[in-house]
Amino acid sequence: MLEGIKVIEMATYIAAPAAGGVMADWGADVIKIEPLAGCPMRQFFATAMTDDYPDNPVFSLDNRGKKAVAINTSTPEGAALVRKLVVDADVFITNLRPTQLEKQGLDFDSLHKINPKMVYASVTGFGLEGDEKDKPGFDTAAFWAKSGIGWMMTPKGSAPMPLRVAVGDHITGLATTSGILAALLKAQKSGEGILVDSSLVRSGAYVVGSDFSTYMRYGRVARSRPREAAIVPTSNFFLTKDEHWLFMNSRPGEPDWDNILRATGLEHLNEDERFASFRKRRKHVEELVSLFDEAFASRTLAEWGDRLNAEGIIWSAVQSFEQALNDAQMQAAGVFTDMPKADGSTYKAPASPISFRQSNNTLSERESTDPRGPCPEIGEHTMEVLEACGIDEQNRQSLLTKKIIGQH
Structure with a gap:
């Protein structure tokens, strides 16, 4: 899809590399610039103080198929190399402050003078303006805590729960990718590259935007609650006879109420004044959830699947990763891919979240978005990339001796 698009990625951790990673899966030529010691995420499992994980799937997910160049960009010579690399690039991605x-002459205005058509994507914690523009920010702080998501998801009287690894990073990475592609279209039409300003905090506010927009309009919003106090009692988690959790969804309004009662064998609740309307069901939520709990405890997950499907109810089992990996529908949807390793072996990993195809008939009709190669080692392609941009062997060796560049 993106064959012929050259991307220079000078970024660490996850949000910005995730954008480059999706573009690499989609066929772009992505050159990853790292410090001589490599991106800190390469040490993700080293900090776990265990030798049980010889591979680093967390880092590989966002960096598979890229070319890795090690440059000390804090030096004038290193910054000059970056400016040389972007001369013919289509996209530059960075998360540096x-x-x-x-200071390094690698901001948008500086690189725009070198390559006016290049799209420049900046990924920060808190945006490019304001007092906190240079403040460091991981997704837990910027995307989750500052945006209001953490507050919204925490029931009153409970301590906030932490965000899992890189959830906000990957959402922000996808937002960044869409911004880059829009900017590339503009550059193709106008011949002028623009700055794509992406931040964790802005993505966070958008992700929780349905609730946030309600609050901004009316000054109040219902926070998450325990299941026994659910805002919509029938949109809830229930435990089956064989001790599997499922989530049942009822659509806004009351179109599913009768269907749910038939599926659960609770038709008599239509005669119960406590549950005669949506407002009354909310008022008597604890009693209603208790009645549904009794019903769901009477049958297995498989039995409930048949009954809920027969009534057209939206539902899903709450699956573990093991169950999800073996889920036939998730496999059919192309959710997983084979992650290649340098030795030629593979292991399963999440695929990028979009498929492209010419028809809707078969899986074989899809354009390949599988990884284009393994995750590179630090500086694995330094010499190859620098040679391609006109730096001769003598100069490359001099830069290596002075520790301006590194190689694997």
Whole structure:
């Protein structure tokens, strides 16, 4: 899909590399610039103080299929190499802090003079303007805590729960990718590259935007609650006879109420004044959830699947990763891919979240979005990439001796 698009990625951790990773899966030529010691995420499992994980699937997910170049960009010579690399690039992605980029001459204005058509994507914690523009920010702080998601998801009287690894990063990475592709279309039409300003905090506010927009309009919003106090009692988690949790969804309004009662064998509740309307069901939520709990405890997950499907109810089992990996529908939907390793072996990993195809008939009709190669080692392609941009052997060796560049 993106064959012929050259991307220079000078970014660490996950959000910005995730954007480059999706573009690499889609066929772009992505050159990853790292410090001589490599991206800190390469040490993700080293900090776990265990030798049980010889591979680093967390880092590989966002960096498979890229070319890795090790450059000490804090030096004038290293920054000059970056400026040389972007001369014919289509996209530049970075998550370095704005002030640092300006000092190095690697900010948008500086690189725009070198390559006016290049799209420049900045991924920060808190945006490019304001007092906190240079503040470091991981997704737990910027995307989850500051945006209001953490507050919204925490029932009153409970301590906030932490966000799982890189959830906000990957959402922000996808937002960044869409911004880059829109900017590429504009550049193709106008010949002028623009700055794509992406931040964890802005993505966070958008992700929780349905609730946030309600609050901004009316000054109040219902936070998450325990299942026994659910805002919509029939959109809830229930435990089956064989001790599997499922989630049942009822659509806004009351179109599913009768169907749910038939599926659960609770038709008599239509005669119960406590549950005669949506407002009354909310008022008597604890009693209603208790009645549904009794019903769901009477049959197995498989039995409930048949009954809920027969009534057209939206539902799903709450699956473990093991169950999800072996789920036939998830496999059919192309959710997983084979992650290649340098030795030629593979292991299963999440695929990028979009498929492209010419028809809707068969899986074989899809354009390949499988990884284009393994995750590279630190500096694995340094010499190859620098040679391609005109730096001769003598200069490359000099840069290596002075520790301006590194190689695997």
